[in-house]
Amino acid sequence: MRVLNGLKLSFSIILVAGLVFSGGVFSMLLYAKMTGSDLGILVPRADDQAYAAEMTGDGTHTAGGNRIQRQAEQSVEAAAVRPASALLSAPVIRQNPELPAGCEITSLTMLLQYSGISKNKLDLVPEMKTDPTPIRFDRSGSIQYWGNPNVGFVGDITRKQIGFGIFHAGIYPLLHKYIPSAVDLTGQPYEQLEDQIIKGFPVVVWTTIDFQLPQKWVEWNTTTGTVRTTFSEHAVLLTGFDQSHVFVNDPLSGQKNLKIDKKQFIATWESMGKQALSYTGKAAH
Incomplete structure (x- = not known):
């Protein structure tokens, strides 16, 4: 139930x-x-x-x-x-014999002449900023105090006395004076340099004389801080690239579209602070 x-x-x-x-x-x-x-x-x-x-x-x-x-x-x-290669035909100018330490102003001259501006390297030298701070050595003979290449050219560009060079920040105002669309690409990825070439604009870049990584670095004090660099510092005009190489106009050797291993170039360019200057439009004639 x-x-x-x-x-x-x-x-x-x-x-x-x-x-x-x-x-x-x-x-x-x-x-x-x-x-x-x-x-x-x-x-x-x-x-x-x-x-x-x-x-x-x-x-x-x-x-x-x-x-x-x-x-x-x-x-x-x-x-x-995006093309795998590109090559521009820019004028090649030698820095010697007048400007043994003038690779940067000579590379800038190549860039300006490519843009259509009729200026030569000797025209531009008086217009370039300088840092006239005299050199001072310590007891060991090392440079203790000198000018700052980010402010202007340091030393004697003719090398009648000791001379060094100038970095992107110091020479950029001169580029901007002649080309208002000037761009400072310092610190940007390498691919942006290739993009400039693809668009038809060469690039002033900082590397080393032999395109090898620096073996010896130097430091000195300035009125605006410490500078760390190498005396093998060099500037060239980047004019092209392909999958394995870059091409530069070298003001020291006078070679046009000199072929350099791309990985090697990037390594030296990065070691020198990834410095690069170019422009994006028409120059002011």
């Missing part, structure tokens, strides 16, 4: 639960009918189906697969647009 009563009780509970559930579903359907709303929990939507297709993971005819394929195609298209 107790078993029979238990079965009746269980059946009653199940019946009540079924009525509650069916009533809830009926109410939801009735609400959707009256309001015109979309009960996404009951009927899969198109975007849900697309999401489900994307999550199948088989990679065949899925939304995710199509999107990945489109992204890959866009990457390939972008790579195809």
Whole structure:
């Protein structure tokens, strides 16, 4: 008897639960009918189906697969647009015999002449900023105090007395004077130098005389802080590149479009502070 009563009780509970559930579903359907709303929990939507297709993971005819394929195609298209090599024909000018320490102003002259400005290196020397701070040595004969190449040219550019050079910040104002669209690319990734070449603009870059990593560094104090550099510092005009090389106009050797190993060049350029100057538009004649 107790078993029979238990079965009746269980059946009653199940019946009540079924009525509650069916009533809830009926109410939801009735609400959707009256309001015109979309009960996404009951009927899969198109975007849900697309999401489900994307999550199948088989990679065949899925939304995710199509999107990945489109992204890959866009990457390939972008790579195809950017050329793997470019080479410009800029004038090559020797710094010697007049300016043995004047690689920077000579490289700048090449850049200006390429832009159409008729200036020679000797015209520009008097216009270049200088830091006339006299050199002072310590007891060991090392340089203790001197000028700052970020301010202006340090030493004697003719090397009749000791001379050093000038860095990007010191010579940039002269470039900007003749080309208002001048840009200082110092510190930027190497790829931006290639972008300049692709656009048709050479770049003055700082490297070393032999295009090798410096073996000896020197330091001295200035009125604006300590300078750390090397006497093998050199500036050239970057004129081109390919997959394995860069091409420069070297004012020391007088070679035009001199080929240098790209990795080697980048390493020396970075060691000299990634210094680079160029421009982006027409020069002011």
